[in-house]
Amino acid sequence: MTDPRSRIPSVDALLKAEPVVQVVEQFGRRRTVEALRSAIEEIRGLIGGAGSGPEVEEWKAVVEDANLYADAARDRLEDADRPSLRGVVNATGVVLHTNLGRAPLPRAAVRAMQDAAASYSNLEFDLGQGVRGSRYVHCVDLLTELTGAEDALVVNNAAGGLVLALNTLAPGRGVAVSRGELVEIGGGFRIPEVLERAGARLVEVGSTNRTRVEDYREAIEANVPHAILKVHRSNFRITGFTEETSLEELVALGKEHDVPVVHDLGSGLLVPAESLGLPAEPLASTSLKQGADLVVVSGDKLMGATQAGVIVGRADMIAALKKNPLCRALRVDKVTLAGLEATLQLYRDPAAAVEEIPTLAMLSATPDALRARADALAVAATELGIPVEVVPSRGAVGGGTFPGVELDGWALRVTTESGASRWMRALREADRPVIGRVVDEAVLLDVRTVLPDDESALLEGLARAWRAEEGGA
Numbered sequence: 001m002t003d004p005r006s007r008i009p010s011v012d013a014l015l016k017a018e019p020v021v022q023v024v025e026q027f028g029r030r031r032t033v034e035a036l037r038s039a040i041e042e043i044r045g046l047i048g049g050a051g052s053g054p055e056v057e058e059w060k061a062v063v064e065d066a067n068l069y070a071d072a073a074r075d076r077l078e079d080a081d082r083p084s085l086r087g088v089v090n091a092t093g094v095v096l097h098t099n100l101g102r103a104p105l106p107r108a109a110v111r112a113m114q115d116a117a118a119s120y121s122n123l124e125f126d127l128g129q130g131v132r133g134s135r136y137v138h139c140v141d142l143l144t145e146l147t148g149a150e151d152a153l154v155v156n157n158a159a160g161g162l163v164l165a166l167n168t169l170a171p172g173r174g175v176a177v178s179r180g181e182l183v184e185i186g187g188g189f190r191i192p193e194v195l196e197r198a199g200a201r202l203v204e205v206g207s208t209n210r211t212r213v214e215d216y217r218e219a220i221e222a223n224v225p226h227a228i229l230k231v232h233r234s235n236f237r238i239t240g241f242t243e244e245t246s247l248e249e250l251v252a253l254g255k256e257h258d259v260p261v262v263h264d265l266g267s268g269l270l271v272p273a274e275s276l277g278l279p280a281e282p283l284a285s286t287s288l289k290q291g292a293d294l295v296v297v298s299g300d301k302l303m304g305a306t307q308a309g310v311i312v313g314r315a316d317m318i319a320a321l322k323k324n325p326l327c328r329a330l331r332v333d334k335v336t337l338a339g340l341e342a343t344l345q346l347y348r349d350p351a352a353a354v355e356e357i358p359t360l361a362m363l364s365a366t367p368d369a370l371r372a373r374a375d376a377l378a379v380a381a382t383e384l385g386i387p388v389e390v391v392p393s394r395g396a397v398g399g400g401t402f403p404g405v406e407l408d409g410w411a412l413r414v415t416t417e418s419g420a421s422r423w424m425r426a427l428r429e430a431d432r433p434v435i436g437r438v439v440d441e442a443v444l445l446d447v448r449t450v451l452p453d454d455e456s457a458l459l460e461g462l463a464r465a466w467r468a469e470e471g472g473a
């Protein structure tokens with residue numbers, strides 16, 4: 001019995017074979033040679049691992065076939081060329097999925113970002129005067145118009161905006177925060193640690209479930225904090241025996257003692273939550289009307305724009321923030337600014353904003369419309385021979401907003417013999433990976449978060465997973 005390994009072709013011989021010639025044409029000779037070498041190594045190992053069992057006979061039949069090595073080399077090279085950061089189909093039903101990149105952007109924003117990325121711009125150039133300008137002028141008119149603020153500043157993200165605000169207003173000084181608001185926003189980002197890193201000192205006020213305005217007053221009189229921070233509890237709820245001091249009460253107290261009030265609001269919502277079918281949620285404009293000195297929000301949560309930290313409020317404070325050297329470290333880039341500006345522009349017509357900003361469109365999609373989309377996708381899947389059914393599904397807003405709020409929608413449900421986790425894996429291995437969720441041992445693909453342009457990719461992913469199931473079964 002000959003060892004099939006002795007019949008593995010040489011790299012030189014393979015390079016002359018037609019299937020390998022095609023790989024060379026696509027990837028070049030140098031990379032193909034490298035890929036062939038490691039493919040040969042791997043195949044040699046596999047044959048060795050087969051020992052003298054029946055598989056050896058199978059290896060004997062194919063070991064001289066150049067297609068075997070060409071395919072293995074091509075797979076390797078395609079893998080290596082696949083970008084690390086890739087588009088995926090979000091079929092989780094979680095609209096602002098932080099792990100999946102939060103807000104997909106409106107077309108107008110994508111166009112503006114493309115232009116800003118590919119060409120020069122007036123990022124820091126005053127076109128009127130022909131002299132050096134400031135990147136911080138962009139978006140300001142839109143933000144003040146949309147929130148009623150005196151002034152605005154855009155930085156890298158909201159967490160950075162908060163650090164900048166606290167570091168500017170209370171360096172080395174106390175900041176009063178309710179014990180009920182010493183929260184973790186996500187990713188290990190905790191308010192007490194943020195305060196400390198911002199160079200401020202935490203002055204804890206009240207208790208976890210109840211904090212009254214008198215508690216703040218006592219803290220102010222005893223510790224002379226330099227700022228009051230109110231953190232919107234966006235990602236959890238406290239229920240039962242609770243009491244929270246309202247922003248208005250804090251503002252009144254702040255005025256009495258000449259202490260500014262910073263509101264970390266998070267969500268960045270610019271249209272009333274009710275207009276999206278969601279429970280009431282404070283807007284930056286409401287906070288400012290109630291007298292907050294600075295409000296910090298995120299660009300890529302409910303604003304549906306680029307990752308950014310938007311700070312709106314008093315002009316003198318915004319001016320101080322811009323002078324802080326930390327502002328340079330947190331500065332926003334031109335592509336982000338272009339996308340943010342184009343998205344903000346859509347809000348000038350709120351009805352159009354809800355249609356054109358994907359985050360808002362997904363949030364406000366009606367169960368009937370989602371049902372119709374799910375039905376159409378199910379028909380297409382069935383035509384491909386894939387067994388799916390349409391079932392009710394509960395999505396979520398995500399991004400640490402609207403805790404406990406469920407979005408009623410519809411999903412494709414796949415029950416499989418090979419098990420949900422194998423299907424989920426096969427879906428993730430598609431060219432455009434499909435991310436769903438597992439409910440009661442079945443794969444659920446919620447259509448709310450599947451972008452219209454991603455429907456064909458969803459079907460391709462399903463077809464691929466189905467072939468893998470049939471092949472594996």
Ligand SMILES: *Cc1c(COP(=O)(O)O)cnc(C)c1O
Pocket residue numbers: 157158159160185231232233234235264265266267297298299300308309399400
């Ligand atoms: C999400 C959130 C932040 C952080 O926003 P990023 O833009 O992700 O940095 C800060 N505060 C609150 C209340 C939030 O919900």
